[in-house]
Amino acid sequence: MVQKILTAALxxxxxxxxxxxxxxxxxxxxxxxxxxxENTMNGGKC
Known part of the structure; x- marks a missing residue:
């Protein structure tokens, strides 16, 4: 049971x-x- 819980947690x-x-x-x-x-709107390039 602990192994299943540990596996689910991982x-x-x-x-x-x-x-x-x-x-x-x-x-x-x-x-x-x-x-x-923004650069394009301000006349610049990407």
Whole structure:
């Protein structure tokens, strides 16, 4: 029983870590697009 709980906890931790990295990467992408759009609006290049 303890082994099943430990396995479930490890899987949950791995999934949470992967999701956190995915969200962090998406936030960087959105920030990059926002910066590019702002630069273009001000007459600059991406």
């Amino acid at each position: 899987i949950t931790a791995a999934l949470a870590t992967a999701a956190c990295n995915t969200v962090r990467g998406a936030a960087r992408d959105v920030n990059s697009v926002a910066n590019c759009t």
